[in-house]
Amino acid sequence: MTKLLASARNHKYLRIAEAIEAMIQDEVLNIGDRLPSVRVLSDEYGISMGTAFQAYYQLEGKGLIESRSKSGYYVRFNNKRLPSVPGISSLKPVSSEISMADIVTQVYKNVSDLDLINFSVATPPMDLLPAAKLNKSVLHAIRSSKYHGLNYEHYQGNLELRKQIVKLSFNWGGKIKPDDIIVTAGCMEALSLCLRATVKTGDAIAVESPTYFGIFQLLACLGLQAVEIPADPVNGIDVLQLEKAIRQFSVKACLFVPNFNNPVGSCMPDEKKKQLVELITRLKIPLIEDDIYGELHFGKSRPKTCKTFDKEGWVLHCTSLSKSLAPGYRIGWCIPGRFTEKIKSLKMVLTIAAPTLMQVAVAHFLSIGRYEYHMKNFRKALYKQYLRYVQSIIEHFPEDVRISRPQGGYILWIELDKRIHSLKLYHEAMKYGISIAPGQLFSSKGSYEHYFRLSFGKQFDDTIEYGIRVLGQLIRKSRL
Amino acid sequence: MTKLLASARNHKYLRIAEAIEAMIQDEVLNIGDRLPSVRVLSDEYGISMGTAFQAYYQLEGKGLIESRSKSGYYVRFNNKRLPSVPGISSLKPVSSEISMADIVTQVYKNVSDLDLINFSVATPPMDLLPAAKLNKSVLHAIRSSKYHGLNYEHYQGNLELRKQIVKLSFNWGGKIKPDDIIVTAGCMEALSLCLRATVKTGDAIAVESPTYFGIFQLLACLGLQAVEIPADPVNGIDVLQLEKAIRQFSVKACLFVPNFNNPVGSCMPDEKKKQLVELITRLKIPLIEDDIYGELHFGKSRPKTCKTFDKEGWVLHCTSLSKSLAPGYRIGWCIPGRFTEKIKSLKMVLTIAAPTLMQVAVAHFLSIGRYEYHMKNFRKALYKQYLRYVQSIIEHFPEDVRISRPQGGYILWIELDKRIHSLKLYHEAMKYGISIAPGQLFSSKGSYEHYFRLSFGKQFDDTIEYGIRVLGQLIRKSRL
Numbered sequence: 001m002t003k004l005l006a007s008a009r010n011h012k013y014l015r016i017a018e019a020i021e022a023m024i025q026d027e028v029l030n031i032g033d034r035l036p037s038v039r040v041l042s043d044e045y046g047i048s049m050g051t052a053f054q055a056y057y058q059l060e061g062k063g064l065i066e067s068r069s070k071s072g073y074y075v076r077f078n079n080k081r082l083p084s085v086p087g088i089s090s091l092k093p094v095s096s097e098i099s100m101a102d103i104v105t106q107v108y109k110n111v112s113d114l115d116l117i118n119f120s121v122a123t124p125p126m127d128l129l130p131a132a133k134l135n136k137s138v139l140h141a142i143r144s145s146k147y148h149g150l151n152y153e154h155y156q157g158n159l160e161l162r163k164q165i166v167k168l169s170f171n172w173g174g175k176i177k178p179d180d181i182i183v184t185a186g187c188m189e190a191l192s193l194c195l196r197a198t199v200k201t202g203d204a205i206a207v208e209s210p211t212y213f214g215i216f217q218l219l220a221c222l223g224l225q226a227v228e229i230p231a232d233p234v235n236g237i238d239v240l241q242l243e244k245a246i247r248q249f250s251v252k253a254c255l256f257v258p259n260f261n262n263p264v265g266s267c268m269p270d271e272k273k274k275q276l277v278e279l280i281t282r283l284k285i286p287l288i289e290d291d292i293y294g295e296l297h298f299g300k301s302r303p304k305t306c307k308t309f310d311k312e313g314w315v316l317h318c319t320s321l322s323k324s325l326a327p328g329y330r331i332g333w334c335i336p337g338r339f340t341e342k343i344k345s346l347k348m349v350l351t352i353a354a355p356t357l358m359q360v361a362v363a364h365f366l367s368i369g370r371y372e373y374h375m376k377n378f379r380k381a382l383y384k385q386y387l388r389y390v391q392s393i394i395e396h397f398p399e400d401v402r403i404s405r406p407q408g409g410y411i412l413w414i415e416l417d418k419r420i421h422s423l424k425l426y427h428e429a430m431k432y433g434i435s436i437a438p439g440q441l442f443s444s445k446g447s448y449e450h451y452f453r454l455s456f457g458k459q460f461d462d463t464i465e466y467g468i469r470v471l472g473q474l475i476r477k478s479r480l
Numbered sequence: 481m482t483k484l485l486a487s488a489r490n491h492k493y494l495r496i497a498e499a500i501e502a503m504i505q506d507e508v509l510n511i512g513d514r515l516p517s518v519r520v521l522s523d524e525y526g527i528s529m530g531t532a533f534q535a536y537y538q539l540e541g542k543g544l545i546e547s548r549s550k551s552g553y554y555v556r557f558n559n560k561r562l563p564s565v566p567g568i569s570s571l572k573p574v575s576s577e578i579s580m581a582d583i584v585t586q587v588y589k590n591v592s593d594l595d596l597i598n599f600s601v602a603t604p605p606m607d608l609l610p611a612a613k614l615n616k617s618v619l620h621a622i623r624s625s626k627y628h629g630l631n632y633e634h635y636q637g638n639l640e641l642r643k644q645i646v647k648l649s650f651n652w653g654g655k656i657k658p659d660d661i662i663v664t665a666g667c668m669e670a671l672s673l674c675l676r677a678t679v680k681t682g683d684a685i686a687v688e689s690p691t692y693f694g695i696f697q698l699l700a701c702l703g704l705q706a707v708e709i710p711a712d713p714v715n716g717i718d719v720l721q722l723e724k725a726i727r728q729f730s731v732k733a734c735l736f737v738p739n740f741n742n743p744v745g746s747c748m749p750d751e752k753k754k755q756l757v758e759l760i761t762r763l764k765i766p767l768i769e770d771d772i773y774g775e776l777h778f779g780k781s782r783p784k785t786c787k788t789f790d791k792e793g794w795v796l797h798c799t800s801l802s803k804s805l806a807p808g809y810r811i812g813w814c815i816p817g818r819f820t821e822k823i824k825s826l827k828m829v830l831t832i833a834a835p836t837l838m839q840v841a842v843a844h845f846l847s848i849g850r851y852e853y854h855m856k857n858f859r860k861a862l863y864k865q866y867l868r869y870v871q872s873i874i875e876h877f878p879e880d881v882r883i884s885r886p887q888g889g890y891i892l893w894i895e896l897d898k899r900i901h902s903l904k905l906y907h908e909a910m911k912y913g914i915s916i917a918p919g920q921l922f923s924s925k926g927s928y929e930h931y932f933r934l935s936f937g938k939q940f941d942d943t944i945e946y947g948i949r950v951l952g953q954l955i956r957k958s959r960l
Contacts, residue, residue: 123632139619147606150807151807330834349694
């Protein structure tokens with residue numbers, strides 16, 4: 001009962017904060033405007049002073065308003081102040097041998113150095129993960145598993161976990177059964193199994209440009225060619241352009257990140273996903289869909305997936321819990337449509353099964369509703385971090401930088417003045433213990449020289465602010 | 481202090497049991513001979529009646545002696561009664577395309593059916609694994625890991641675990657450092673990384689014949705050819721024959737199981753291992769060594785590995801804890817010599833890292849000496865099971881069957897009358913809920929039709945005895 005009341009009260013202050021946020025974004029309230037006092041707000045909405053205060057506190061946390069001492073609350077920021085979105089750099093699809101860039105190794109060698117101000121890795125903020133509750137689920141797994149989890153799990157994955165994954169897929173309109181799922185060691189194993197099941201050495205694979213360097217490395221590992229399809233930082237790739245590229249370069253499979261793409265942050269509109277699936281179904285070309293950021297939406301509803309529109313099983317949906325729950329548990333999965341049987345046997349041959357205890361623990365965590373609860377708060381916290389990072393960047397970076405506008409995930413794609421070489425910026429920043437991911441990592445040909453990726457996974461604090469300020473100074477300096 | 485005393489007492493009864501066992505094996509005592517009474521034994525050795533009784537109890541457990549009511553103890557079995565060892569079936573090396581046998585899927589489809597009398601899987605006896613103590617190590621891992629194990633581990637593997645693996649390698653004369661090791665998801669991932677780092681699609685790989693079907697499946701997965709080198713059930717492959725085959729078939733790498741080979745149970749003598757390593761070093765051909773059963777020796781000392789003799793880094797040593805400790809934890813590793821850097825980056829790209837908690841738990845379990853303690857008892861228990869299974873087989877199978885004589889592991893390789901087709905036997909046995917692994921699984925060409933593999937991993941009991949009796953009856957029947 002107390003919980004119910006608390007939740008109702010929660011909703012009230014959030015509703016009011018949202019209403020004010022909307023007024024700020026719509027410029028009904030402008031930057032510098034004074035807001036009604038807490039007392040006036042409480043009278044206006046018929047709420048307690050406490051609730052009114054909570055609403056303002058919420059908006060202040062997002063950096064949208066500020067309190068000035070003895071003077072009240074003022075609007076501080078709105079989305080209209082955001083810089084432009086980065087442009088599409090390469091305009092034509094290109095096919096190329098992948099040169100496994102040494103810079104990846106170079107950039108990620110020092111990545112576990114804890115003293116680093118690390119903007120280069122896309123890991124979730126550890127402090128926001130539900131460690132204590134996950135620990136309880138591990139204890140449950142130890143107690144409840146047959147032989148305490150010492151024996152092999154079924155090669156397709158723990159059945160209860162697969163049932164929970166079915167439930168989770170309701171969020172994107174998935175119509176799947178537990179037997180359609182194969183549990184993997186994170187999303188990377190899922191992607192590599194899917195590639196192995198659909199193409200052979202030397203084949204050409206369409207990917208977005210820019211795309212996550214891990215995908216280029218994976219293609220290189222498997223001896224595959226990349227055909228890079230330019231992706232718009234808002235809407236992703238163009239389906240007509242893809243069709244032409246498929247014919248021109250004899251593309252044998254596509255590997256895309258349609259939701260909150262890494263690094264550009266684009267989210268393909270659902271209608272476009274549908275067109276994409278129609279295209280690949282017509283051409284009978286497998287589409288490997290990496291949906292690793294799909295659950296991390298800032299908006300109210302989760303974006304659909306390509307799998308949602310897949311009628312004939314040509315979409316191989318891959319994801320994991322590494323970006324939202326527990327990277328160290330190494331739990332991912334794929335839903336490979338018509339390639340399911342093939343991937344089942346590949347999984348069995350290559351790694352036999354995923355670790356038993358980790359699977360049972362996650363199944364338990366999901367089954368008692370803890371994942372859903374965690375994600376609700378986690379998404380809000382990420383959105384807040386997004387706003388704080390962007391505000392700080394606007395404050396400290398030169399005015400001509402362009403910043404992506406992700407609607408989920410925790411990655412920003414930043415375009416600099418063409419004179420600035422981001423690998424040079426990387427080296428300069430490292431002198432101050434600051435790590436960024438230079439743009440060249442995100443293309444097989446070392447394009448995107450004046451871009452870089454900045455992850456806002458770490459909780460925003462004074463150190464982060466310092467890091468962004470120093471980066472801003474270095475950017476200004478490199479222009480001279 | 482109590483522990484020390486107990487251990488001293490332990491040693492006494494074991495020493496006496498061993499002395500009597502030696503007399504039985506050397507035929508100083510013959511089958512049917514009456515043994516001295518417990519009282520006489522205690523007088524003779526100056527031990528308590530209790531210790532004398534314990535010694536007999538130990539020998540009875542191994543099936544070497546039996547007590548007849550009101551009459552005393554009698555010798556029941558000696559090793560001289562063992563049937564002959566299976567022959568080498570194929571005499572010449574052969575290279576062939578691997579046909580991913582449907583029978584593997586067929587045989588292993590029902591493998592997790594708990595009602596099955598399962599002689600077909602090579603998993604350790606769950607009841608003999610130290611579940612309670614491993615659980616404690618998992619708890620320790622949850623408490624002691626940074627972020628409770630939620631974050632990624634280093635891609636090369638947890639450092640403390642790698643230090644413990646270094647210590648473990650002292651047992652086979654390993655001279656390695658933590659940085660020479662990459663932690664993997666069991667031995668299968670280690671093997672697949674090693675193949676990927678050393679050869680390319682279409683290459684020919686030398687394997688023993690017969691060899692574990694999982695290795696054939698792995699080669700098929702990676703598009704590799706198998707060159708099968710006949711292996712003697714006692715000493716393994718012939719090095720001269722291998723050299724010829726390497727030249728004849730342009731072999732690009734070897735993948736062998738030198739210790740307690742699966743399925744023949746051979747253990748390559750150390751001198752031969754040395755010759756093998758000299759050969760592959762001279763020819764600059766990588767040798768992938770699967771040492772998954774190496775720790776499960778029945779004799780006093782652990783056999784050496786090929787890695788022991790590797791001076792120039794051409795041996796890629798692979799193993800795991802799946803056969804001795806916890807298959808469900810999925811902890812394996814490789815020590816890939818000159819291919820270490822390549823395998824480090826492959827591991828990072830393909831699965832990023834092994835699960836954090838499982839690694840920390842195992843590192844803890846090893847570091848406090850629990851693994852060593854467990855293995856001491858586990859090896860004894862396996863040897864006892866070996867004796868009991870073999871005795872039961874001798875009792876129930878026709879006299880002309882031939883049985884391998886493994887000095888470790890838990891696998892028997894059984895040769896039947898040439899008229900008996902073991903796949904037919906498999907189907908007959910399945911009608912009685914008994915599963916065996918037909919010989920054809922262990923060759924890429926479906927040879928070994930009148931062989932089968934029988935795992936003695938499950939604790940010997942009435943059900944196992946029943947299973948062996950029924951198998952014996954079916955073998956007799958199929959000859960008619």
